[in-house]
Amino acid sequence: MSATGSGSADAGGPVSVQAEAIVFGFPPAPVALSVLRRASSWRIGGAARTLAIFVVAAPFAALVPPHAPWAIGALGLGGILASRRLKERFTLLGVEGACPKCAEPLAVKAGRLRSPHPVSCEACHHQAALRFPEAALGDGPASAKGLGGLG
């Protein structure tokens, strides 16, 4: 029982997805995305934890005048962050490829994967879009899987 990994509860490691970087007016450049598939337990658990933190923090925020706006703000922010976590089915860890315009390597911050995913080139400051076939990510919505605990 010597776990070598980081002890993540997610199934499997990051997967590599072929994509292309698109900048208007330039030919698309092939890139490889490193994508982590998130288990629904990760999303729901993370959202619940986020919400719990803000629910706990809200009364303390309300101690500061003018009281109510802080509490409402804390709860609202918690709700926004929690719903973001719920929607994060895939996390983009990184991108390997070159900017279509200036051929400098592209870099992204890790975060929720969007389709297409925006990335701005640090060298030429052009906004590129990373397009990929969503089928390459594997399973779509977890509609078939049991989410019976919700509702």
Ligand SMILES: [Zn+2]
């Ligand atoms: Zn560039």
